[in-house]
Amino acid sequence: xxxxxxxxxxxxxxxxxxxxxxxxxxxxxxxxxxxxxxxxxxxxxxxxxxxxxxxxxxxxxxxxxxxxxxxxxxxxxxxxxxxxxxxxxxxxxxxxxxxxxxxxxxxxxxxxxxxxxxxxxxxxxxxxxxxxxxxxxxxxxxxxxxxxxxxxxxxxxxxxxxxxxxxxxxxxxxxxxxxxxxxxxxxxxxxxxxxxxxxxxxxxxxxxxxxxxxxxxxxxxxxxxxxxxxxxxxxxxxxxxxxxxxxxxxxxxxxxxxxxxxxxxxxxxxxxxxxxxxxxxxxxxxxxxxxxxxxxxxxxxxxxxxxxxxxxxxxxxxxxxxxxxxxxxxxxxxxxxxxxxxxxxxxxxxxxxxxxxxxxxxxxxxxxxxxxxxxxxxxxxxxxxxxxxxxxxxxxxxxxxxxxxxxxxxxxxxxxxxxxxxxxxxxxxxxxxxxxxxxxxxxxxxxxxxxxxxxxxxxxxxxxxxxxxxxxxxxxxxxxxxxxxxxxxxxxxxxxxxxxxxxxxxxxxxxxxxxxxxxxxxxxxxxxxxxxxxxxxxxxxxxxxxxxxxxxxxxxxxxxxxxxxxxxxxxxxxxxxxxxxxxxxxxxxxxxxxxxxxxxxxxxxxxxxxxxxxxxxxxxxxxxxxxxxxxxxxxxxxxxxxxxxxxxxxxxxxxxxxxxxxxxxxxxxxxxxxxxxxxxxxxxxxxxxxxxxxxxxxxxxxxxxxxxxxxxxxxxxxxxxxxxxxxxxxxxxxxxxxxxxxxxxxxxxxxxxxxxxxxxxxxxxxxxxxxxxxxxxxxxxxxxxxxxxxxxxxxxxxxxxxxxxxxxxxxxxxxxxx
Numbered sequence: 001x002x003x004x005x006x007x008x009x010x011x012x013x014x015x016x017x018x019x020x021x022x023x024x025x026x027x028x029x030x031x032x033x034x035x036x037x038x039x040x041x042x043x044x045x046x047x048x049x050x051x052x053x054x055x056x057x058x059x060x061x062x063x064x065x066x067x068x069x070x071x072x073x074x075x076x077x078x079x080x081x082x083x084x085x086x087x088x089x090x091x092x093x094x095x096x097x098x099x100x101x102x103x104x105x106x107x108x109x110x111x112x113x114x115x116x117x118x119x120x121x122x123x124x125x126x127x128x129x130x131x132x133x134x135x136x137x138x139x140x141x142x143x144x145x146x147x148x149x150x151x152x153x154x155x156x157x158x159x160x161x162x163x164x165x166x167x168x169x170x171x172x173x174x175x176x177x178x179x180x181x182x183x184x185x186x187x188x189x190x191x192x193x194x195x196x197x198x199x200x201x202x203x204x205x206x207x208x209x210x211x212x213x214x215x216x217x218x219x220x221x222x223x224x225x226x227x228x229x230x231x232x233x234x235x236x237x238x239x240x241x242x243x244x245x246x247x248x249x250x251x252x253x254x255x256x257x258x259x260x261x262x263x264x265x266x267x268x269x270x271x272x273x274x275x276x277x278x279x280x281x282x283x284x285x286x287x288x289x290x291x292x293x294x295x296x297x298x299x300x301x302x303x304x305x306x307x308x309x310x311x312x313x314x315x316x317x318x319x320x321x322x323x324x325x326x327x328x329x330x331x332x333x334x335x336x337x338x339x340x341x342x343x344x345x346x347x348x349x350x351x352x353x354x355x356x357x358x359x360x361x362x363x364x365x366x367x368x369x370x371x372x373x374x375x376x377x378x379x380x381x382x383x384x385x386x387x388x389x390x391x392x393x394x395x396x397x398x399x400x401x402x403x404x405x406x407x408x409x410x411x412x413x414x415x416x417x418x419x420x421x422x423x424x425x426x427x428x429x430x431x432x433x434x435x436x437x438x439x440x441x442x443x444x445x446x447x448x449x450x451x452x453x454x455x456x457x458x459x460x461x462x463x464x465x466x467x468x469x470x471x472x473x474x475x476x477x478x479x480x481x482x483x484x485x486x487x488x489x490x491x492x493x494x495x496x497x498x499x500x501x502x503x504x505x506x507x508x509x510x511x512x513x514x515x516x517x518x519x520x521x522x523x524x525x526x527x528x529x530x531x532x533x534x535x536x537x538x539x540x541x542x543x544x545x546x547x548x549x550x551x552x553x554x555x556x557x558x559x560x561x562x563x564x565x566x567x568x569x570x571x572x573x574x575x576x577x578x579x580x581x582x583x584x585x586x587x588x589x590x591x592x593x594x595x596x597x598x599x600x601x602x603x604x605x606x607x608x609x610x611x612x613x614x615x616x617x618x619x620x621x622x623x624x625x626x627x628x629x630x631x632x633x634x635x636x637x638x639x640x641x642x643x644x645x646x647x648x649x650x651x652x653x654x655x656x657x658x659x660x661x662x663x664x665x666x667x668x669x670x671x672x673x674x675x676x677x678x679x680x681x682x683x684x685x686x687x688x689x690x691x692x693x694x695x696x697x698x699x700x701x702x703x704x705x706x707x708x709x710x711x712x713x714x715x716x717x718x719x720x721x722x723x724x725x726x727x728x729x730x731x732x733x734x735x736x737x738x739x740x741x742x743x744x745x746x747x748x749x750x751x752x753x754x755x756x757x758x759x760x761x762x763x764x765x766x767x768x769x770x771x772x773x774x775x776x777x778x779x780x781x782x783x784x785x786x787x788x789x790x791x792x793x794x795x796x797x798x799x800x801x802x803x804x805x806x807x808x809x810x811x812x813x814x815x816x817x818x
Contacts, residue, residue, distance in 0.1 A: 090119025
């Protein structure tokens with residue numbers, strides 16, 4: 001009696017597969033935008049019924065899917081693809097009867113390019129496939145971020161991929177799912193890597209205390225290296241490692257993080273085979289005068305001062321500098337003798353990498369060969385009081401501050417990018433004036449109409465007679481974020497970006513912090529009492545990778561002042577013990593950028609991390625938008641608040657100010673909607689379906705919606721045939737808080753055809769206003785037939801156990817009938 005159910009469920013599964021194909025196809029078409037091209041292949045599989053639709057084009061847009069339904073010979077497939085030299089999309093061969101990939105033979109004699117950004121190559125579950133050499137013919141062209149296609153080759157029992165993996169075209173494809181997957185190492189699987197000589201997907205593991213000899217045979221790593229939270233002392237366990245192909249572009253390639261016992265790298269790798277450090281002339285720098293003439297690598301801070309000009313030519317053969325670089329009070333004109341310098345590594349995080357100050361003739365400062373500047377974190381370069389035309393071309397055109405010549409190379413300048421400050425660039429520096437005792441020079445500062453003081457760095461240091469008290473709070477300086485004051489008679493507060501540089505005893509008196517507060521990898525919670533006097537934080541509050549349970553240690557913290565244009569101002573990330581905010585007196589957030597917006601990010605905290613209704617209401621009042629809000633709603637409310645837990649409209653009391661639960665208004669409940677007239681805050685989704693409602697004016701007081709369950713649409717308005725005006729909030733509605741800003745769907749379907757005429761046909765439930773920040777915070781991803789493509793909606797009340805059994809039986813029935 002149950003057999004008729006099986007085809008129903010199989011149809012359901014097939015529908016999901018087809019929907020996935022349609023989504024994938026639409027994604028690649030949106031990405032590549034073929035603009036009505038006749039070279040689009042839109043069939044979900046290659047069969048004798050669909051092959052005639054395959055375009056006879058050189059450039060084809062689509063997905064080549066060969067599966068168990070493919071009833072074509074290799075010769076027929078080869079003939080069908082003979083004109084194609086480029087495929088914008090991907091290839092999937094799964095559950096097929098193919099024995100070879102020779103249908104790609106045509107590509108061996110032409111330049112076949114696969115533009116695979118949106119899809120990739122998948123070869124899976126082909127029990128007869130024994131030859132994939134033709135994969136070597138694919139010239140993969142992928143996106144800017146990864147520079148590689150996604151390759152997945154799995155469960156093909158007769159296929160030997162060893163030779164293909166070695167081939168250059170696939171060797172650098174780090175997502176090739178062959179043996180020895182370096183991103184699948186854990187305490188259980190690590191023993192399986194004893195025989196691995198090559199790892200794909202890099203070498204990535206966490207929370208492993210002993211690798212012993214398990215990885216000793218690895219010769220080649222293809223992909224990123226990421227080792228975290230281990231007790232490893234060095235990398236000597238990689239005793240055979242010789243080759244590394246990271247294929248990284250603007251992504252992290254080598255990460256050693258939270259390994260407290262690691263004292264050395266201890267690697268035997270030579271990363272650049274053509275250069276052996278053992279043959280280089282390495283010099284330890286004491287003074288330029290005493291430096292030998294033939295140094296290739298210098299260890300020590302290179303300080304060039306008055307009188308050193310005559311020795312500057314000694315630097316002509318230097319290629320590597322392990323230290324900072326300072327030129328101060330000299331008559332140098334250019335840096336021509338450093339034409340071979342291509343590498344600087346400065347590991348002092350509290351000193352600038354480069355400092356060129358008070359060299360009145362210094363004009364040409366480009367380091368023509370520099371390729372990489374490595375720092376511990378601080379990438380400041382101070383350029384001040386040099387030749388006034390230091391950043392002007394011969395024609396007099398002003399160019400941006402830079403020391404690298406990056407012409408004709410990649411547009412990715414990150415390896416040599418520095419944070420340029422100083423009078424020759426942007427900033428204000430008042431330093432080392434032992435007689436200066438008044439602040440008029442600061443009190444009279446002003447900016448142009450197009451700038452703000454927070455576009456500049458202010459550093460007021462080592463002026464022992466200067467009482468800076470009044471200037472701290474005078475005119476425009478009251479809104480400064482990037483202010484550094486130290487060594488003056490009176491300073492403006494503490495430096496939140498240099499907490500590691502202070503003893504915690506000194507922090508105990510700080511009430512104001514400039515440049516924000518950064519607490520990273522902070523495990524000693526007993527020192528948190530040092531922050532209990534903080535009243536004002538100027539800048540961003542960033543707490544990551546700590547054992548902190550809540551923020552109650554900020555017991556005096558009232559004011560967060562920031563200068564933001566959408567940046568994350570308040571970041572709580574990777575704090576696994578954090579269950580609450582618990583900020584006892586926090587009362588105000590001010591953005592000094594009048595045209596900017598403010599973002600918060602609460603991510604990867606304790607699974608039970610919760611946020612109170614009052615906290616959400618405050619963030620709403622502060623015009624905050626969340627990148628991630630991975631939280632629950634705390635069951636804590638103020639006395640007197642009318643809190644209602646939604647069960648149904650018929651059971652809902654009148655005058656609810658807060659509603660907790662997913663509100664559903666269904667057919668026959670139209671007379672109950674007046675109960676929602678006082679609703680201000682909805683903590684749940686909203687569904688209106690099958691009603692005779694004409695408008696939603698009963699939501700006139702609704703301020704915001706918070707949905708912390710990302711599995712459901714935020715709003716569903718379905719089959720309300722008379723609904724001509726769905727506007728919510730009567731102009732008061734400001735914010736939608738969701739667990740992730742990517743999960744904000746609203747399904748609008750089968751309502752009155754003119755329901756959005758009040759906004760000229762634009763799908764918008766809250767109206768259109770000129771305030772872009774509010775529009776952004778209450779934006780939704782509108783889908784459904786009234787706003788675009790129809791959405792298939794099914795309401796299922798079946799028992800889940802029966803459903804699971806039925807799907808299993810369906811799959812079994814399908815296999816037996818193949």
